[in-house]
Amino acid sequence: MGFDNIPQYWRRANVYLHFIGSKCKQCGKTTFPPLPRCPYCGGEMEKCELPRGGKLLAWSVVQLAPQEWREQAPFIVGLIELDDGTRVIAQITDVSVDELKEGMRVRATIRRAPEREDEVIRYIVKFVPDWFNEE
Numbered sequence: 112m113g114f115d116n117i118p119q120y121w122r123r124a125n126v127y128l129h130f131i132g133s134k135c136k137q138c139g140k141t142t143f144p145p146l147p148r149c150p151y152c153g154g155e156m157e158k159c160e161l162p163r164g165g166k167l168l169a170w171s172v173v174q175l176a177p178q179e180w181r182e183q184a185p186f187i188v189g190l191i192e193l194d195d196g197t198r199v200i201a202q203i204t205d206v207s208v209d210e211l212k213e214g215m216r217v218r219a220t221i222r223r224a225p226e227r228e229d230e231v232i233r234y235i236v237k238f239v240p241d242w243f244n245e246e
């Protein structure tokens with residue numbers, strides 16, 4: 112499971128990734144994806160850049176996916192705690208489920224989303240193991 116099969120293009124695209132969430136102007140809590148209103152206190156939120164690193168708290172394997180994701184199933188969905196404490200639910204990729212460990216370091220990466228009928232190319236944030244920063 113190396114990185115050799117990831118086209119150069121993606122590795123370069125990754126450099127430009129801004130991992131954007133939102134931060135509450137009242138209570139300071141952060142969310143991903145960004146929201147207009149704070150789910151904790153109802154305050155107004157503004158966009159902010161989130162740390163790309165975090166740790167994996169829990170995960171589960173999705174066997175039966177919605178239509179546009181069906182070709183990717185089964186895939187892993189994880190609960191991640193970013194280094195600033197923001198909790199994110201996102202797909203975990205480039206790893207097999209038996210390699211996952213509770214608390215392991217992961218980092219955000221940008222990947223192409225499955226195509227829809229409109230054929231517009233979309234990108235989504237997924238997480239990969241951060242083997243080089245393992246504690």
Ligand SMILES: [Zn+2]
Nearest residue numbers: 135138149152
């Ligand atoms: Zn708030």
